[in-house]
Every structure is written in structure tokens, then in C-alpha cells.
Amino acid sequence: MAHNQIPPAQIIDEQEFLDILAIVLDKDFRIHDDNPNINVSQRETLIDPLQQIQFIVAGPGSGKTTVLVLRVLYLIFVCGNSPNSILITTFTKKTAEELRSRIQGWGLQLVEHLNQNGFEIDIDYPSIIVGTLDSILQEMLTQAQASQGLLGTLLDSQGVRVLLTRIYSSLPQQDRQQIGFYLLTLENDTWEEAESQSRNYRFANSFAQQINRLLTLSDRLIADFVDITAWQPELPELQEAHNLTIAVIQQFWNQMHQRNLYSFSTLALYFAYLIHVDSIPQSILDSVYSSEQLGVDVNVQLLLENLAHLLIDEYQDTNFLQEQIYFQIFRIIRQTDASASISVVGDDDQSLYRFRGSTVELFTQFPDRLVHQIDGVFPEEIQIRFLTNNYRSTAGIIDFYNRFLTLFPQFEQFRVEDKPATIFANLEGRPYNPPLIFITAENSQQLAREIARFVHQVSAEPGLVIDDPNDPYLCPNRGDIAIIANSIQESMGQNIKFLGHLRQAMSEYNYSIFNPQGRSYNDIPSARNLLGLTLLMIDPDSTIQDRLRVDQDSLDRLQQWRNEARAILQDTHEEDAHLHENIADLRLYVEAWHQKRKVNWTHNQLVENWREGRSTMSISRILYDLLRWFPYFTNDKEGIVYFSSMVNLLNQLSIIGGWGEKLVNDTADPTKWQVSVRSAIVSFFIPLASGSINVDETLLETAPRDRMVARTIWTAKGLEFPITIIDIGSEITMNHKSWRPRYFPIHGIANIWLTRRLRPYSPMDPIVEDPIDSSFADVIRKFFVAYSRAESLLVLACTSRVLGHLVDSEPNSRIQAVQVGSPNQHTDNRPILFPPNSYWRYR
Incomplete structure (x- = not known):
């Protein structure tokens, strides 16, 4: 050199x-x-x-x-x-x-x-x-x-949700109803469509969904530089609801800057302001930050x-x-x-x-x-x-999703100009090229059984014979298998959904799935019991809870948790049999709390340390004490995620301030106990009961190797799996408009309509694309991401309604798939979910 x-x-x-x-x-x-x-x-x-x-x-x-x-x-x-x-x-x-x-x-x-x-x-x-x-x-x-004293504390997504939930739950029910309906109108093409959703689909406008929509709107107003003083509703009838919605979001922003807190979006906006980004509306700045924050000047x-x-x-x-x-x-x-x-x-x-x-x-x-x-x-x-x-992928998978992108001719106008197709990198040692696989059944429950059987065959010796009897396909680590779907919710109210059926079907083979995001705390017996016992300890007769005027569905769930916890203490509860071993100790622990005797466990013995005067206890301390009766949260990988997420939520409460997670017993001022317990119920228990708090995504980054992983399409992005099962229609059992936004959005999708309603009040360029074409383009991108996660085996799963004429074809044989659904669901130049191709039918 x-x-x-x-x-x-x-x-x-x-x-x-x-x-x-x-x-x-x-x-x-x-x-x-x-x-x-x-x-x-x-x-x-x-x-x-x-x-x-x-x-x-x-x-x-x-x-x-x-x-x-x-x-x-x-x-x-x-x-x-x-x-x-x-x-x-x-x-x-x-x-x-x-x-x-x-x-x-x-x-x-x-x-x-x-x-x-x-x-x-x-x-x-x-x-x-x-x-x-x-x-x-x-x-x-x-x-x-x-030198400037600029920055307070950054809240994570759970902290942001808790703060907004506290504000929103304090509103009168009538105001929440108006706001909930107005948020639906922002995400639909017509008033009538919003009314239809609000009337016919209870969960479409639940408390948790309203929190989700409010957070989305809050972030979009900031990200799109929307002038909120100029922004007005399309219809005069919505003016009052519009004003209520803006007031809630402004109160949310106001509480953040009063407490010196930031969300990810308000942090980014503040940085943009400090480095002198032009075109930020003054109305947004004045709503989000204090005059002291806006008065700061830094050397850029x-x-x-x-x-x-x-x-x-x-x-x-x-x-x-x-x-x-x-x-x-x-x-x-x-x-x-x-x-x-x-x-x-x-x-x-x-x-x-x-x-x-x-x-x-x-x-x-x-x-x-x-x-x-x-x-x-x-x-x-x-x-x-x-x-x-x-x-990453086999030649067959690449060819499949390349052709998938051509199903919607208008899609080219939404892409980078002259973009070439993906090419298979033909290197030594690349995986062999098995066919794409279809799994179908009459309904979601039967489909779940078929997929569980498929997972068993492909992960256990000798493997699954696809084309060559002498070369079965074997994937011994079930952690290399992922099921990817629009939604991974396992239940909705009392209705078990596809992933819930799949969990049950997998258990018949002594397998499990890793899907912490698919279940709310209300769906998990151990979580209900742990939280119910905590409620019985801090508010035994529900006198504090009964005075709350918050979301009634959430209060009903809290009451259910209490009832189940009482059954445990009375030794009549059957779901968590492991609790019965130490039920006497558990009763002793709970009774001590009823008598305001602060206790904890030291070397497996109950030690009283409640002091006269003013004493404090934290919710997290109670939860940790109760863990000895709930091995699910220490031995099960999903249980660890749920408990860690609860503890993180309590940490966020401490950051937000106020009473945080603390319970205060002051013999000189008994009202402090009532106020601190009320704060804990509103800030911790209600968000968990309403479903407005999601599992912290950072806890999902390392999945167990012995469990099939369930991911939404959004959380699967950036990942890859040897075997990828794509849910392209487990919920489609009839021609019903409830599933169309996710698969065939002939009326557009929520975020497209929200964008169109905000854009006139933003410095961003005007929208020229057709909203329906834009919605179909988003669906194409969504399934393209799902299909391109697969390395060697891509499996498409759906009900027979999606495949129609293919249901009666021979099992374990090649089939030709031509279209999705019935012809009257299609219009000219609208896409289908997969291209014509030769698929291997698993049945």
C-alpha cells in the first residue's frame, strides 16, 4: 500500500x-x-x-x-x-x-x-x-x-395513553358520545356510514377505540402542521362535537406542558421549533407549549x-x-x-x-x-x-408478490417512477423452491384446527411432505413460524376470534402461540385475579369505585374482577387451581389490608410494618407481593410480558405525577386514602379494564423459540420468518361490509379520509389522488409487506368463502386460484388478494 x-x-x-x-x-x-x-x-x-x-x-x-x-x-x-x-x-x-x-x-x-x-x-x-x-x-x-432547562420527561406510549384516558374518562358521558361519533365522521366518507358503524358495531366506537382515535388525531394535528384555529367541521351540525374534541386534545397538551412532559410528537415539534423550521402554525405552538418553553433560544x-x-x-x-x-x-x-x-x-x-x-x-x-x-x-x-x-425469499415467493403488485393497474401512480421489480438473488445455498400453500376451511374455528395440524406436521418428525415424498419439509423450531394478520385479537367481548380458536387448537398438541398483543388483561384469568385481589385490598367494599363516573363497561369489568377475586378467597374459584395451595396465607394478607395494616412478605412470613401517622404503599409493591400466588407471571413467557407491562405503566404514572401509584394512609387525614385510591383506580385499573392500554411493543422484540409467533402486519414489518402464514380472510364468512376496509375498501379507509379532512388546513401539498384508489393502494402495500416476510414457505389461510369454487378441490394437491370472493364484490381495475397461481392445497 x-x-x-x-x-x-x-x-x-x-x-x-x-x-x-x-x-x-x-x-x-x-x-x-x-x-x-x-x-x-x-x-x-x-x-x-x-x-x-x-x-x-x-x-x-x-x-x-x-x-x-x-x-x-x-x-x-x-x-x-x-x-x-x-x-x-x-x-x-x-x-x-x-x-x-x-x-x-x-x-x-x-x-x-x-x-x-x-x-x-x-x-x-x-x-x-x-x-x-x-x-x-x-x-x-x-x-x-x-444551560437552558429545555426538556422535561419523555412519556412512552403507555404514559401518553394513561394521561389522555384520565382526562377523557372525567368527561360527562354525553360529551364522550358526541366526541366518539365526531371521530367516526372524520374517518368515513359520509355521515351515514359513521352512523351505521356507531349503531351496528358496538366495538367500533368503544371507549378504547375513542382513545385510539383521539391519540391518532392529536399526533396528526402536530405531524401535519394543522392550523387548529382555522380547521372547521364539514357540517354545521358537527360544530359542537368538533369544539369538544379540540378542547380535549388541547387539555391533553396543556397537562403535558404543565407537568413538563413530552410525547414523541410534541418532542419532535419542539425540536423543529428550536431549529427554526418554518410553517409551524402558531395555533399549534401556543396549544402545545408554554410561553416559557417558546421563549427559549438555543444556538442551533x-x-x-x-x-x-x-x-x-x-x-x-x-x-x-x-x-x-x-x-x-x-x-x-x-x-x-x-x-x-x-x-x-x-x-x-x-x-x-x-x-x-x-x-x-x-x-x-x-x-x-x-x-x-x-x-x-x-x-x-x-x-x-x-x-x-x-x-431473503425463494424465487416462487418473489414471483408471487411481484405479480401481486400488478393486480391493481392504478398502483403504479403511487410508486416511485420506473421502479424495477424485485429479483431473486441466485446464490449458492439459497433455499429450495417449494410451492405456495393454501389452507382453507368453512369457518375460523375449523381453519384454526387446520393450521394447528399443519404446524404440528411441519415441526415434528418426519416433517410435511409437499411435492417430494423423499424430501419432507421440517421446521423443528416453532419460533421460526409466524402467523401474520390484520388483527391478532383473540376475542371481542364474548366472541372468540380466529387467533383465540388457534390458541385453543394449538393446545391440543401441547403447543402454544406467543401473542401478548392479542389479549387484553380482561382476557387473562391470572391478570383478572391479580388485579381483582388488589382492588379488594385497597377498596374492599367498592365504596370509592362506586362513586366514579367513568366508562361503564370498564367499571363492569372491575366488578367482575372483584367477584372472581372473592371466589378465590372463598376457595370456590376453579380457573387458577394453583392459588388454592396457599389460600390461607392469601386470606391473611388481604385481611391485613382490610384492617389498614400495611404488610409485606419477608422470608415467607407475614411482617406488619404499618406505622402510625402517615404511611405510603405502592400498587407495584402489592403486585410483587401477590406474585407468590401467581406463577403464571414468572414462569410463562407471555405472563412475564404482561406483568412487565403493568409495572411499566405504574412507572409512567410516577412520571406523570400527582398521586402516581402511591396509596397514602394518613390517620390525621383519612381523605388522602380515598383520593389516592381513586387516583389509582382511574389511572391504572380503568385503562387496563377498558383495553386502552396496549402491551409495550419493546417487550416483544425477543420471542421464545418454542412458540409460533403471532404478529400484526405492522409489527411484522422489518422481520423475516422461514415459515410465514398469512391470514387473508379468516373472518370472512359472509358478504358483509364490516371486513371490506381491511381487504376491499370500496368506501375508502379511515386514515385516507382523515388525511383529506386535515390537508386543507396544512401547509402540505393538496391531495390529487382519488381516495378510493389511495385506499386500495394502502391495502396492496399492507399485503405486500405481509407476503415478503417469508423466507422459504409462504402459506395463505382463509375461510372457504374467500376461495369459493376451490373448496372441493383435492387435498394436498395443486390448485389454480383465480379471484377472491364473489364477482359482485369487484369493480373494474380493483385488486384481489392474490394473483392467479399454482398453489398447493393443504387439507
């Missing part, structure tokens, strides 16, 4: 870098005769010039993480950039950790190789800024707050000091607020460094998060938007790169 010819900042030249990648990392991007499978698109993306603006369109399984990591190393080793000049954002903490780990792991291997060959270098890889945008902004503001250059290169992953799920932050950062760093660059990576076909405000057009139109919004950026500076080689 000609060391004396290398510029001072550069460590090695481009050819040396490519040689070392091949030698050390076994990643050969060199052009030579012995490298016929070189991925030219990856090579070009990797070695683009330092200042190159990159628009990288990366299909599923195309190795984008590898390219991102190697691009970072190229910027350091070849371009001579300091690690702390590079900022990488991605969508999830798990992906951020993977990027960080690979950069450090591969980077250290390169350093070690060079140092063994005469170099003396040490690179500070941890100084590269890697994370989700939220975590990066929080870190930047935390650094700035030392200091905040973004050293930054020169932005690499943004999953850009297709960016919202308008996030785009404006990225553009403003790039605008600022480009003013001080002419070689500053921005690289965005994503796939418009995998844009899923419209309900969080993501706007796919921000990705598809990225080059034009960057040129028009940032002075001095010209079209010729932007290089478009397509990563199309798929290293």
Missing part, C-alpha cells in the same frame, strides 16, 4: 477498501471475472462520492442494512470523515441496535486488519449517532438543557455541531414534521460544509404507518421536494439507486 500517497484525512483509498471488504468481511464488490454475482447496485451505492445526495429505493430482503453499514465505513475510511459527523436514523430501537452493532463489529475487524499491516489507527465508532429520530432528538435536547449551530452526513432509514414512513426536521438539519449543515450529504433509504411499497402520519408521497417525491425546498440543491446532485436483488 502506498501510504505516503494517501491524503492526511483519508485512511485508505477506494480500491484498498474494496479489497479489505473482500478479504476481511467476505463481501466482494470488486469487478473481476471470479465475481459473477456482484451486486452492482449495492457497489454503486456504497462508493458514491462523498457529497452525493442519495435516494435509495431498497426492496424487501435487498441487503439495505449491509449497504448502510458499509457506506458509513466508506465515509470514514475512504472519505476521511470523523465518526461524530455521521447521523443515522431508523424506525425501531432494535434496528438501531443492529446498525450500531454491525458498524462497530465490522469496523473493528477492518481496523484490526489494517493495524496488522503497518497502520496505527483507532476509530471512535461509538461517537457515530445512531438511533430512532425520537431518541436522537431527546439526546440533543438533553445536552442543550444543561452548537446543537448540530460536527454533523455533516445524514443517513435516514425507513424513509417511506416519514411524516411531514420529520421531513421538515431532516430538511432543516441538512440546510443548516450544508451552509457550513459544502460536502454535506443526505442519503434516504426506503421502499414505497412497504409504507404502512399512515395512521401515525407517515405520508408515502414524501418518499416517492423526495428528489423534487428536496430541490424545491432547499436552496442550492439541483436535480443532478441527486443519485437514484434501486436495490432489487432479494436475498
Whole structure:
């Protein structure tokens, strides 16, 4: 190596870098005769010039993480950039950790190789800024707050829901009814459709659904820069409900800034304000922040000091607020460094998060938007790169979802222009090419039994014979099998849904599924009993609970929990037999609480430590004490997730402030006990009973290897599984409009209509696309994401209503699928759920 010819900042030249990648990392991007499978698109993306603006369109399984990591190393080793000049954002903490780990792991291997060959270098890889945008902004503001006092505490999704639930549950029932109906009108094309949903589908407008819609609206108002003083309802009859809705959201924002709290969206908006992003409506700023917060001024250059290169992953799920932050950062760093660059990576076909405000057009139109919004950026500076080689799936799966994308001709207008199809990367050792599989049955219960039998056959010796009797397919780790669906709810009220039937069917083989998000706390006997006992201890006669005027369904569930807990104490409860072993100790513990004697367990003995005067106890302490009677929460993997999620919720209550999770017994002031218990019921028990609190998604990142995993399409994004079962219609047993928004949205979908109603009051570009076409495009993207998770075996599951004429075909044989549902459900140029193909029928 000609060391004396290398510029001072550069460590090695481009050819040396490519040689070392091949030698050390076994990643050969060199052009030579012995490298016929070189991925030219990856090579070009990797070695683009330092200042190159990159628009990288990366299909599923195309190795984008590898390219991102190697691009970072190229910027350091070849371009001579300091690690702390590079900022990488991605969508999830798990992906951020993977990027960080690979950069450090591969980077250290390169350093070690060079140092063994005469170099003396040490690179500070941890100084590269890697994370989700939220975590990066929080870190930047935390650094700035030392002198400015900027930032309070960031609430997670559970904390945000609790705070809003406390506010919303305090409203009169009549106001909640008006708001609930108004939220439905925002998500439907007509008043009549909203009335139909409200009247005919009880769960469509439940308390939990209203909380979900309010949070979505709150985030969208912020993300889309909606001028809330200008925004008015379409119909005068809705004015009062509109005003009530805005008032609730403003009260929610007001309580956050009064308590010095932030949500992810209010944190991002505050950062945008501090770095002087234009076009934020003053009405939003005045509603979300205090005058003191808006009076703060920071040195923007200091905040973004050293930054020169932005690499943004999953850009297709960016919202308008996030785009404006990225553009403003790039605008600022480009003013001080002419070689500053921005690289965005994503796939418009995998844009899923419209309900969080993501706007796919921000990705598809990225080059034009960057040129028009940032002075001095010209079209010729932007290089478009397509990563199309798929290293994940079999050729048959890739061909299937490529053809699936062609089923809706209008879909092309929603895609990146001239986008090529995904290509099978034909490398040695790729999996063999089994056929796609269909599993059908008359109804969801029978379908669940068929899938359980399929899982048993494919995971137990000798395996499942598909085409070749001498080569059965075997997947011994059931954790490598995923079932992906629109909804993974296991029940709705008293009705057991498909995933609930599947859990029951799997248990017949002594198997289970990992689906913590599919069940509410009300669905889990141990959770009901644990929470019911806690209620009996802190409010034994329900005198405090009975005075509450909150959601009646939630109060009814709390009463059910109490009744079941009493049955346990009376030794008449049958569901949790393990409780009966220590029932005497349990009674002693509960009775001590009834007598206001604060107790806890020490070395398996009851110790009283209730003090005269003022004493406090926490809900979490009670839950931990009761764990000794509930092994489900310590021995079962799902139980651990549920309990951890409850504890996290209690931690969020402490952050929110007020009484938090504390119970106060003050002999001089008995009202403190009543007030603190009331606060605990409203802030902790009601959110759990209403279903408005979801399991913390971060607890789901590591699934057990011995259980089949259930995922929604949204939480499956970014993951891959050897065997993927897609629910394409387990709920379709009749031609009913309730399932159409998820599969065949002839009246549009909720987030499309909400977007259209907010856009006139936003600085974003006007909407020109047809709302029905946009809705169908979203359905296409959704199922494309689901289909592209599969590595070697893709299974489509549905009721016979979906397949109609195929029901009577021979089991375990090839079939030709032509269309979904009955012909009168289709209009010209509307898509179906899968293309005509040769499928293997499992039956």
C-alpha cells in the first residue's frame, strides 16, 4: 500500500477498501471475472462520492442494512470523515441496535486488519449517532438543557395513553358520545356510514377505540402542521362535537406542558421549533407549549455541531414534521460544509404507518421536494439507486408478490417512477423452491384446527411432505413460524376470534402461540385475579369505585374482577387451581389490608410494618407481593410480558405525577386514602379494564423459540420468518361490509379520509389522488409487506368463502386460484388478494 500517497484525512483509498471488504468481511464488490454475482447496485451505492445526495429505493430482503453499514465505513475510511459527523436514523430501537452493532463489529475487524499491516489507527465508532429520530432528538435536547432547562420527561406510549384516558374518562358521558361519533365522521366518507358503524358495531366506537382515535388525531394535528384555529367541521351540525374534541386534545397538551412532559410528537415539534423550521402554525405552538418553553433560544449551530452526513432509514414512513426536521438539519449543515450529504433509504411499497402520519408521497417525491425546498440543491446532485436483488425469499415467493403488485393497474401512480421489480438473488445455498400453500376451511374455528395440524406436521418428525415424498419439509423450531394478520385479537367481548380458536387448537398438541398483543388483561384469568385481589385490598367494599363516573363497561369489568377475586378467597374459584395451595396465607394478607395494616412478605412470613401517622404503599409493591400466588407471571413467557407491562405503566404514572401509584394512609387525614385510591383506580385499573392500554411493543422484540409467533402486519414489518402464514380472510364468512376496509375498501379507509379532512388546513401539498384508489393502494402495500416476510414457505389461510369454487378441490394437491370472493364484490381495475397461481392445497 502506498501510504505516503494517501491524503492526511483519508485512511485508505477506494480500491484498498474494496479489497479489505473482500478479504476481511467476505463481501466482494470488486469487478473481476471470479465475481459473477456482484451486486452492482449495492457497489454503486456504497462508493458514491462523498457529497452525493442519495435516494435509495431498497426492496424487501435487498441487503439495505449491509449497504448502510458499509457506506458509513466508506465515509470514514475512504472519505476521511470523523465518526461524530455521521447521523443515522431508523424506525425501531432494535434496528438501531443492529446498525450500531454491525458498524462497530465490522469496523473493528477492518481496523484490526489494517493495524496488522503497518497502520496505527483507532476509530471512535461509538461517537457515530445512531438511533430512532425520537431518541436522537431527546439526546440533543438533553445536552442543550444543561444551560437552558429545555426538556422535561419523555412519556412512552403507555404514559401518553394513561394521561389522555384520565382526562377523557372525567368527561360527562354525553360529551364522550358526541366526541366518539365526531371521530367516526372524520374517518368515513359520509355521515351515514359513521352512523351505521356507531349503531351496528358496538366495538367500533368503544371507549378504547375513542382513545385510539383521539391519540391518532392529536399526533396528526402536530405531524401535519394543522392550523387548529382555522380547521372547521364539514357540517354545521358537527360544530359542537368538533369544539369538544379540540378542547380535549388541547387539555391533553396543556397537562403535558404543565407537568413538563413530552410525547414523541410534541418532542419532535419542539425540536423543529428550536431549529427554526418554518410553517409551524402558531395555533399549534401556543396549544402545545408554554410561553416559557417558546421563549427559549438555543444556538442551533452548537446543537448540530460536527454533523455533516445524514443517513435516514425507513424513509417511506416519514411524516411531514420529520421531513421538515431532516430538511432543516441538512440546510443548516450544508451552509457550513459544502460536502454535506443526505442519503434516504426506503421502499414505497412497504409504507404502512399512515395512521401515525407517515405520508408515502414524501418518499416517492423526495428528489423534487428536496430541490424545491432547499436552496442550492439541483436535480443532478441527486443519485437514484434501486436495490432489487432479494436475498431473503425463494424465487416462487418473489414471483408471487411481484405479480401481486400488478393486480391493481392504478398502483403504479403511487410508486416511485420506473421502479424495477424485485429479483431473486441466485446464490449458492439459497433455499429450495417449494410451492405456495393454501389452507382453507368453512369457518375460523375449523381453519384454526387446520393450521394447528399443519404446524404440528411441519415441526415434528418426519416433517410435511409437499411435492417430494423423499424430501419432507421440517421446521423443528416453532419460533421460526409466524402467523401474520390484520388483527391478532383473540376475542371481542364474548366472541372468540380466529387467533383465540388457534390458541385453543394449538393446545391440543401441547403447543402454544406467543401473542401478548392479542389479549387484553380482561382476557387473562391470572391478570383478572391479580388485579381483582388488589382492588379488594385497597377498596374492599367498592365504596370509592362506586362513586366514579367513568366508562361503564370498564367499571363492569372491575366488578367482575372483584367477584372472581372473592371466589378465590372463598376457595370456590376453579380457573387458577394453583392459588388454592396457599389460600390461607392469601386470606391473611388481604385481611391485613382490610384492617389498614400495611404488610409485606419477608422470608415467607407475614411482617406488619404499618406505622402510625402517615404511611405510603405502592400498587407495584402489592403486585410483587401477590406474585407468590401467581406463577403464571414468572414462569410463562407471555405472563412475564404482561406483568412487565403493568409495572411499566405504574412507572409512567410516577412520571406523570400527582398521586402516581402511591396509596397514602394518613390517620390525621383519612381523605388522602380515598383520593389516592381513586387516583389509582382511574389511572391504572380503568385503562387496563377498558383495553386502552396496549402491551409495550419493546417487550416483544425477543420471542421464545418454542412458540409460533403471532404478529400484526405492522409489527411484522422489518422481520423475516422461514415459515410465514398469512391470514387473508379468516373472518370472512359472509358478504358483509364490516371486513371490506381491511381487504376491499370500496368506501375508502379511515386514515385516507382523515388525511383529506386535515390537508386543507396544512401547509402540505393538496391531495390529487382519488381516495378510493389511495385506499386500495394502502391495502396492496399492507399485503405486500405481509407476503415478503417469508423466507422459504409462504402459506395463505382463509375461510372457504374467500376461495369459493376451490373448496372441493383435492387435498394436498395443486390448485389454480383465480379471484377472491364473489364477482359482485369487484369493480373494474380493483385488486384481489392474490394473483392467479399454482398453489398447493393443504387439507
